Amino acid sequence: MMRLGRARASRGCKSYWLLALALMLACALGEPGPAAAQAEFSVKAAQAILMDADTGAIMYQRNADELMYPASMSKLMTLTVVFKALKAGELKLSDEFLMSENAWRKGGAPSGTSAMFVPLGTRATVEELIKGITVQSGNDAAISIAENMAGAEDLFAARMTEQARALGLNKSVFKNATGLYQPDHVTTARELALLARHIIQDYPDYYGYFALKEFPYRKHKFTNRNPLITLVAGIDGLKTGFIKESGYGIVASAKQEGRRLIAVLNGCSTAEERRDEGRRLLEWGFKNFSEVKLFDAGEVIGHARVWGGERMFVPLTGNGDVNIWLARQPANPKLRAQIIYNGPLKPPLRKGEQVARLRVTTPSETTNEVPLYVAEDIGRAGVMRRGLDTLLYLATRWIP
Numbered sequence: 001m002m003r004l005g006r007a008r009a010s011r012g013c014k015s016y017w018l019l020a021l022a023l024m025l026a027c028a029l030g031e032p033g034p035a036a037a038q039a040e041f042s043v044k045a046a047q048a049i050l051m052d053a054d055t056g057a058i059m060y061q062r063n064a065d066e067l068m069y070p071a072s073m074s075k076l077m078t079l080t081v082v083f084k085a086l087k088a089g090e091l092k093l094s095d096e097f098l099m100s101e102n103a104w105r106k107g108g109a110p111s112g113t114s115a116m117f118v119p120l121g122t123r124a125t126v127e128e129l130i131k132g133i134t135v136q137s138g139n140d141a142a143i144s145i146a147e148n149m150a151g152a153e154d155l156f157a158a159r160m161t162e163q164a165r166a167l168g169l170n171k172s173v174f175k176n177a178t179g180l181y182q183p184d185h186v187t188t189a190r191e192l193a194l195l196a197r198h199i200i201q202d203y204p205d206y207y208g209y210f211a212l213k214e215f216p217y218r219k220h221k222f223t224n225r226n227p228l229i230t231l232v233a234g235i236d237g238l239k240t241g242f243i244k245e246s247g248y249g250i251v252a253s254a255k256q257e258g259r260r261l262i263a264v265l266n267g268c269s270t271a272e273e274r275r276d277e278g279r280r281l282l283e284w285g286f287k288n289f290s291e292v293k294l295f296d297a298g299e300v301i302g303h304a305r306v307w308g309g310e311r312m313f314v315p316l317t318g319n320g321d322v323n324i325w326l327a328r329q330p331a332n333p334k335l336r337a338q339i340i341y342n343g344p345l346k347p348p349l350r351k352g353e354q355v356a357r358l359r360v361t362t363p364s365e366t367t368n369e370v371p372l373y374v375a376e377d378i379g380r381a382g383v384m385r386r387g388l389d390t391l392l393y394l395a396t397r398w399i400p
Contacts, residue, residue: 041060041284041288042062043060043062043265043277043280043281044268044269044273044277045062045249045265045266045267045268045273045274045277046062046063046066046068046247046266046267046268047062047063047064047066047068047188047189047264047265047266047267048060048061048062048063048064048189048263048264048265048266048277048281049061049062049064049189049190049193049263049264050261050262050263050281050282050284050285051193051194051197051261051262051263052259052260052261052262052289052325053197053200053201053253053260053261053262054259054260055323055324055325055368055369055370056194056197056368056369057324057325057366057367057368057369058365058366058367058368059261059285059288059289059325059327059366060281060284060285060366061189061190061365063189064188064189064190064193064264065171065188065189065190066188066189067171067186067187067188068186068187068188068189068246068266068267069179069181069185069186069243069245069246070179070185070186070187070192070241070246070249070266071179071180071181071241071242071243071246071249072114072137072139072178072179072239072240072241072242073179073187073192073239073240073241073249073250073251073264073266074160074174074178074179074185074187074241075133075137075142075177075178075179075239075241076192076195076196076199076238076239076251077160077163077164077172077174077195078133078142078145078146078156078160078177078178079130079133079134079199079206080160080163080195080198080199080203081149081156081159081160081163082126082130082145082149083199083202083203083206084163084203085149086126086206087202087203087205091126091149092126093125093126093127093130094125094126094127095125095126096123096124096125096126097123097124097125097126097129097144097145097147097148098121098122098123098144098148099118099119099120099121099122099123099124099140099144100143100144100147101120101121102143102147102153103140103143103144103147104118104119104120104140106139106140106143106178106180107138107139107140107141107142107143107144107178107180108120108139108140111139111140113139113178113180114136114137114138114139114225115136115138115139115140116128116129116132116133116136116138116140116141116217116220116222117138117140117217117218117220118132118138118140118141118144119218124141124144126145128141128217129141129144129145130206130209131209131212131215131217132215132217132222133145134209134210134212134224134239135209135212135214135215135222135223135224135225136215136222136225137225137239137240137241139178139180142177142178143176143177143178145177146176146177153176153177154175154176156177157174157175157176157177158174160174160177161173161174164191164195167194167195167198168194169187169191169194169195170191171186171187171188171191172186172187172188172191172195173185173186173187174187179241179243180243181243181244181245189264189265189266190264192251192264193251193262193263193264195251196237196238196251196253196262196264197262199237199238200237200253200260200262207236207237208236210226210236210237210238210239211229211235211236211237212224213229213230225240226238226239226240226250226252227240227250227271227274227275227278228250228252228254228275228278228279228282231275231279232252232254232278232279232282232283233254233256234254234255234256235252235253235254235282236253236254236255237251237252237253238251238252238253239251240274241266242271246266246267247266247267247268247269248266248267248268248269248270248271248273248274249264249265249266249267249268249274250263250264250265250266250274250278251263251264252264252278252282254282254286256286259286261282261285261286263278263281263282263285265277265278265281288327288328289325289326289327289328290325290326290327290328291323291324291325292323292324292325292326293321293322293323294322294323294324294360294370295317295318295321295322296321297317297318297320297321298317298375299317299318299322300315300316300317300375301316301317301318301322301339301358301372302315302316302339302358302372303315303316304316304339304341304343304344304345304355304356305343305344305345306343306344306345306346306347306349306378307343307344307345307346307390308346308347308380308381308390309345309346309347309349309378309379309380309381310347310378310379310380310381311378314345314349314355314374314375314376314378315374315375315376316339316355316356316372316373316374316375317372317373317375318358318370318371318372318373319371319373322358322370323370324360324368324370325366325368326362326366326368327362327364327366334363335360335361335362336360336361336362337358337359337360337361338358338359339356339357339358339372340356340357340358340359341355341356341357341372347378347379347380347381348377348378348379348380349374349377349378350374350377351373351374351375351376351377352373352374353373353374354371354372354373355372355373355374356371356372357369357370357371357372358370358371358372
């Protein structure tokens with residue numbers, strides 16, 4: 001890990017939503033070449049994003065917040081609902097679900113779409129249906145799960161959207177469990193990456209299903225539809241998708257030398273383009289970025305405004321060293337940074353309480369976010385001080 005020149009945060013700030021600070025950080029991070037490669041790097045997908053799974057840093061983005069049809073990539077939310085129920089003990093892998101006529105016709109053999117081919121009127125275990133989704137992308141398996149867990153697919157889809165909101169995915173709307181085309185069934189590349197990150201971090205006991213290369217079921221032997229499984233070192237997930245309205249897409253994750261990346265692409269013209277661009281994006285991310293230290297453990301990064309506290313500002317620090325991922329650069333990049341918080345903060349504030357985030361952005365729009373914590377206890381002030389703070393805020397609408 002390389003050390004970046006120490007940065008200092010200013011106390012000038014914008015009212016109520018965020019405290020802006022100018023970080024003009026100088027660094028020399030490698031040999032000439034990679035920076036030019038980053039500036040010139042692009043993918044053919046209509047929407048794309050590359051994220052560091054541990055920190056949430058964004059190495060590359062293209063139309064990442066643009067609404068799009070996710071096709072079968074939306075089955076990641078279907079599975080998230082299942083994994084949550086399994087983790088809570090509301091469901092068991094050995095539970096058996098009936099394949100209804102509706103699920104069979106809409107997603108099974110008669111549908112002409114990707115199917116697990118569960119026979120009509122038979123039962124499959126929850127674990128078999130999960131494998132039918134992660135390996136074969138079975139629409140019949142997804143609909144069967146939805147019907148058996150919620151009574152009807154539309155009710156399950158509402159549950160998917162509700163769970164998305166709980167995860168902070170505010171643009172995603174799910175209208176079915178499969179990703180088959182419906183005009184209002186939409187998400188974004190960024191929110192798919194965040195969803196994949198949530199699955200990886202919160203459901204490690206079930207994440208391994210995405211890496212299965214094969215799934216034998218009855219007379220069938222399904223091969224994982226993820227084309228990167230055998231092409232990228234460390235690849236172990238997650239999901240492909242295709243409908244004519246969206247083109248070819250993929251949510252992929254790989255881990256190399258202890259570091260995990262998540263890539264999302266959508267709107268590729270062909271399956272081959274999806275495969276090649278997905279591989280290129282992941283390999284570029286692993287090759288061209290290094291971890292850099294911004295601040296030492298315990299070092300004050302900035303201050304946040306406090307209303308009605310013993311002090312007007314509270315110092316903020318990281319949890320240990322504050323590190324970010326940056327492209328290897330031959331020259332000194334100018335980095336923009338913001339301390340973002342929902343404020344002014346209200347006491348009491350306790351040392352170690354997370355209250356803000358440090359967002360660092362490069363000229364090429366690579367972004368990193370690091371949580372920030374209260375560095376010392378701040379108690380509640382007396383009535384007179386609180387009154388003065390209120391008058392100051394009402395009079396100026398500006399945090400001094």
